[in-house]
Amino acid sequence: MKPTLQLKLSQHLTLTPQLQQSIKLLQLSTLELNQEIERFLLENPMLEREDGDGGDFSGPATTSTTPSSNESPTDSSNESQNNDSDNRNDRDNDSGSIDEGMDWSGTGSGASSKSDDDEDTDFQEFQAAGTSLRDHLDLQVALSPLSDRDRLLVRFIIEALDDDGYLYQELEELLELLPPELDIDLDDLAIALRHVQQLEPAGVGARTPQECLGLQLRAMSPSPERDLALIIVEQHLELLAERNFAKLKKLTDCDDDALRAAHALICRLDPHPGSQHSSEETRYVLPDVVVRKIRNKWTVSLNAEAMPRLRINQLYANLLQQNRGQGGGLTGQLQEARWLIKNVQQRFDTILRVSQAIVDQQRQFFDHGEVAMRPLTLREIADQLELHESTVSRVTTQKYMATPRGVFELKYFFGSHVATDTGGAASSTAIRALIRQLVDAEDRKKPLSDAKIADLLGQQGIVVARRTIAKYRESLNIPPVSLRKTI
8 A cells, every 4th residue: 555645624523722612710719719820910911900909891892990001110100199098088988877987808008907807817817716725725834734744745645646635646656757766655644644634625635535535524524414424424424425315224223314414514515625626727618609689580690799890900901002013922811811811701691690590490589498409400401592501501610599598509409310109309408498497396306317208298298208308318317217216
């Protein structure tokens, strides 16, 4: 065979860079979107934010505060800051409105407001910094009347504690970590551990949950319920976990009232004494859309705080226009900036359309709660809006909706369906809500089993298998019937 050249025409779909960017921005969360925009702002001088971080989105526009080609950016920014300062001073002097005189951002420029907020700011910074468990224990050790040698051993034990305050390493293992020349034995470490267990919070330094609860009970004043709770924790904790109250009463020779009081006391104990000094940071969700009821109709609007305000830098744009053909790389950066602004606007427009469609489909949920949730699939929304199902999936992932009933991810409103006797379908979310209602209203002495819950739902026309009930119950973090039983 001889090699030959052939020409062939074919059609295939190619994703343009603009379309690729649009798809990428659509699937990003609000936090990831802001990070991506910050990257563009650092790399592209043709792109800039409008004054302030919030507000409605706007495309390229020229305002009265935009610097002209004869005015340097520094002079313009200084003039804008002076104007903002003058306007703020005018509002501060106006006593007609309290809101106008307050700087809700916490970054007021007046000296008086700064001095008034110094104490609150310091307290908030102290709160944010917090005190770790080891620092809290070390402070108590420094104030204790121990010898230097004992104080070092106690701090050695403290360093071996985990974040919950437990000591999971054996003393023998800790002893091997110490240099032999210190002449320390197991008794010395045991004494140091007892010193640690006497520190606050009570229960720290325990090696098992049973020992942790016992340390907290021993730190309390003696009382009949405390003494009974201590016996249960140290000798019959497994029976209490199994809710075998009949055998507990027989072994401890107590009545229902005494056992109920001891049980309540044990439930008030903290099995993780070091958690109150945890340094975990609370993460807040910024909703993308807000749902309100206007004239008896649920309406969705974009959250202005989640929308970046971007525009073209008019100074560079004017310079590029005056020097046509000499812009070099600025021409491409100008096109990229326009693409980004358009794609960000298209992203929020798509989120708004999908959110409004979801609200229209789930309006019964907003009126009556979870029990009125109807089954909904991504395909239904995609067909209604003439979008691809993958597009709806990207829109509903890590996007949040603020409603009068709370903040929900858009994915929350989609769920599978369960058949009913009437030939209809019930949402899995509604079934979970019904299970929660049945469990909350049950007799704690005779809690409902999964089979009984299935029968009760069947009486309401909802056919659900027992295993499905168990799966939904576990997803709601509801313990099984044996662990819900009380005295």
